[in-house]
Each structure stands twice: as structure tokens, then as C-alpha cells.
Amino acid sequence: MMQLALEVGQTAQPEAIMFWILGPMAVAAALGMLLVKKAVHSAILMAFVMIVLAIFYIAQDAVFLGIVQIVVYTGAVMMLFLFILMLVGVDSSDSLIETIPGLRPIAFTAAIGFGGLMVSLLGRATLGRDAIGLAAANADGNVEGIAMLLFSTYVFPFEVVSALLITAAMGAMVLAHQHRTTARPTQRQLSINRFRGASLGTAAGLPGPGVYARHNAVDVPALLPDGTPAPTSVNASLEARGDMLDYKSFDLAEVNTQIEEEK
Amino acid sequence: MDASNYLYISALLFTIGAVGVVVRRNAIVVFMCIELMLNASNLSLVTFSRINGDLDGQVMAFFTMVVAACEVVVGLAIIVAIYRSRRSASVDDASLLKR
Numbered sequence: 001m002m003q004l005a006l007e008v009g010q011t012a013q014p015e016a017i018m019f020w021i022l023g024p025m026a027v028a029a030a031l032g033m034l035l036v037k038k039a040v041h042s043a044i045l046m047a048f049v050m051i052v053l054a055i056f057y058i059a060q061d062a063v064f065l066g067i068v069q070i071v072v073y074t075g076a077v078m079m080l081f082l083f084i085l086m087l088v089g090v091d092s093s094d095s096l097i098e099t100i101p102g103l104r105p106i107a108f109t110a111a112i113g114f115g116g117l118m119v120s121l122l123g124r125a126t127l128g129r130d131a132i133g134l135a136a137a138n139a140d141g142n143v144e145g146i147a148m149l150l151f152s153t154y155v156f157p158f159e160v161v162s163a164l165l166i167t168a169a170m171g172a173m174v175l176a177h178q179h180r181t182t183a184r185p186t187q188r189q190l191s192i193n194r195f196r197g198a199s200l201g202t203a204a205g206l207p208g209p210g211v212y213a214r215h216n217a218v219d220v221p222a223l224l225p226d227g228t229p230a231p232t233s234v235n236a237s238l239e240a241r242g243d244m245l246d247y248k249s250f251d252l253a254e255v256n257t258q259i260e261e262e263k
Numbered sequence: 264m265d266a267s268n269y270l271y272i273s274a275l276l277f278t279i280g281a282v283g284v285v286v287r288r289n290a291i292v293v294f295m296c297i298e299l300m301l302n303a304s305n306l307s308l309v310t311f312s313r314i315n316g317d318l319d320g321q322v323m324a325f326f327t328m329v330v331a332a333c334e335v336v337v338g339l340a341i342i343v344a345i346y347r348s349r350r351s352a353s354v355d356d357a358s359l360l361k362r
Binding site for chain 1: 267276292331
């Protein structure tokens with residue numbers, strides 16, 4: 001079988017094995033991107049597809065692009081996506097109910113039509129010759145070959161693209177900028193607010209958790225000088241999740257203060 | 264295996280990305296699907312570069328990557344700006360012009 005495959009003038013066998021393992025995985029991951037509910041899972045699947053594409057680039061003698069794909073796409077772009085996802089709310093999962101009636105069947109029909117068209121087009125098109133391969137073009141090394149093209153034939157697009165990068169950075173700064181609607185409070189104002197506030201109890205800051213309590217952990221409220229627990233000393237999000245230990249059991253009145261004699 | 268098999272994968276990934284742009288409604292997922300389409304076109308550029316035996320396709324793929332990086336920076340800034348004013352990252356909620 002292998003002999004037959006080699007006889008018909010096909011490319012190296014290891015590449016074919018790699019392709020038939022990774023190709024379906026990439027397509028499956030891309031399909032999963034459409035179907036999973038959480039945006040974070042989509043991002044992870046997308047990163048997987050990008051890594052597979054990087055492997056494909058390297059297998060096709062595009063070593064520079066393969067490394068750039070990993071560094072720029074999986075490293076920078078996908079992490080930026082994840083960063084924004086964390087900022088915008090990880091748990092805001094997409095509801096999969098369609099708002100425009102009939103959108104989904106139309107979309108899938110159009111996709112099957114488009115995909116079928118592309119695939120049948122590729123199947124029918126013939127180049128009339130075999131693939132040349134990049135052995136000659138990469139003779140001086142792939143990076144050197146690309147650099148030679150980039151700084152001779154494509155030097156003007158290269159400069160334009162650099163201008164585009166700077167403009168994009170400026171644009172992002174402009175879009176992300178926020179004007180203050182109120183004046184920044186001064187040190188003096190902050191101090192006055194702290195002492196003229198609702199109670200003097202928090203004037204020196206909130207007590208830390210676990211201080212003088214029976215455990216030295218963040219989920220245990222501190223004990224105030226009079227022995228009562230201070231629930232404000234525990235982080236509000238711990239309290240909201242219900243992870244705070246029941247502070248009533250830490251009230252000194254409940255604790256057995258009888259010292260037992262050691263035997 | 265023929266080099267054009269990569270083109271089939273590229274066409275499939277592009278189609279999946281296009282469906283994602285239409286079907287999904289979280290703006291960030293829509294954006295990721297656009298990235299998937301750009302990546303698919305990059306794969307076909309690299310494959311054509313191999314078929315033709317010159318590096319021009321790879322240089323074009325390189326330019327596509329740079330433009331995609333710019334697009335991500337600006338697009339995500341827009342998404343964050345919309346999220347700040349509307350508290351939502353769904354593309355259906357930004358429908359102020361409809362009413």
C-alpha cells in the first residue's frame with residue numbers, strides 16, 4: 001500500500017501521516033469553536049487550531065511563518081483575546097437562542113453551498129504540473145529568502161504596514177481612553193472622608209482576616225478587641241460565594257474558656 | 264499526499280469561520296471566527312507558495328498576519344469601549360440605530 005502511494009508520485013509519507021492526524025483534529029476543533037457555549041472554551045480551541053496551522057506551515061517549508069504563527073498568534077493575539085474575555089466577563093456565556101428567525105438554517109445552507117463550491121472547485125482545478133516545492137527558493141535559508149523579498153520587492157508595502165501598526169496602536173489608545181467625570185479626590189479630602197464617615201471604626205482601615213481568631217486563614221473573620229467577630233474583615237467575594245466560615249462559632253461567648261489540666 | 268490537500272483544509276476552516284461570524288453572537292467569539300478565516304487564507308497562501316516554488320506567497324501571508332494583529336488591537340479596543348457603555352459583549356445588544 002505504501003509502495004503504491006509512493007509510486008503515484010506523492011509527497012513524503014511522514015507528512016501525509018501528520019496531515020491526516022492533525023487535519024481532522026483542526027477541523028474538529030474549529031467546529032467545536034462554533035458549538036461550545038463558553039467563550040473561553042472557544043478561545044482554547046482557536047489556539048489549538050492556530051498551533052496546528054503553525055505545524056502545517058513548518059511542514060510546508062515555511063519555517064519563519066510557522067514560528068511567527070506561534071509567537072504572534074498563539075502567543076500574543078490569543079492571549080489578548082483571553083485577557084479581554086477576562087475583562088469583559090468570563091461567565092457571560094453566549095445564549096444559543098437565535099434572535100433573527102431562520103438565520104441558522106440559512107447560514108448552514110449557505111455554508112454547505114460555499115464549502116461544497118470551494119471543495120469541488122479545488123477538486124476540478126488542475127495546475128498541469130506537480131508542485132515545485134521550496135527547496136530551490138529556500139536554498140539560502142527560509143528567513144534569508146523572505147528577508148530578501150521583504151526588503152527589495154515588497155519594501156514599500158512593508159513601510160506602509162509599519163505605518164498601519166503605529167496607527168492601530170494610536171487608535172487602540174484613543175478608543176480605550178476614558179475621561180474623568182469628577183475631579184480626583186485629594187489626599188486631604190480622602191482623610192476627611194475617612195474620619196467624618198459613617199463610623200470611626202474603619203478609620204484605621206478594615207481589620208485583616210484571621211487576626212486573633214482561632215485560625216489564621218482568609219475565610220475566618222477577625223476578632224475585635226471585645227471578642228466579637230468582625231465579618232467585614234473577610235473579602236466580600238468570599239462571603240458572596242458562601243466560603244466564609246460561620247463566624248458565630250468564633251464568638252468568645254461560645255468558646256469554652258475552661259482550661260483543661262494536662263495529664 | 265498531494266499538496267492541494269492543505270487547500271481543502273483551508274477551504275473548510277474558512278467556511279467554518281464564516282458560519283461562526285453569522286451564527287455566534289458574543290462579539291469576541293465573532294472576532295475569533297474572523298481570525299480563523301484569516302488563518303485559513305494564510306494556509307492557502309503558504310500552500311500556493313510551495314506549489315509555485317517561490318516565497319511571494321509567504322511574504323503575503325506575513326503581511327496578512329501584521330494586518331490581522333492591527334485589526335485585533337483596534338477591534339478589541341472597540342469591544343471594550345462598547346462593553347463599558349452597554350455592559351454587554353453581545354452583538355445583538357448594540358442596536359441603537361434600529362430604534
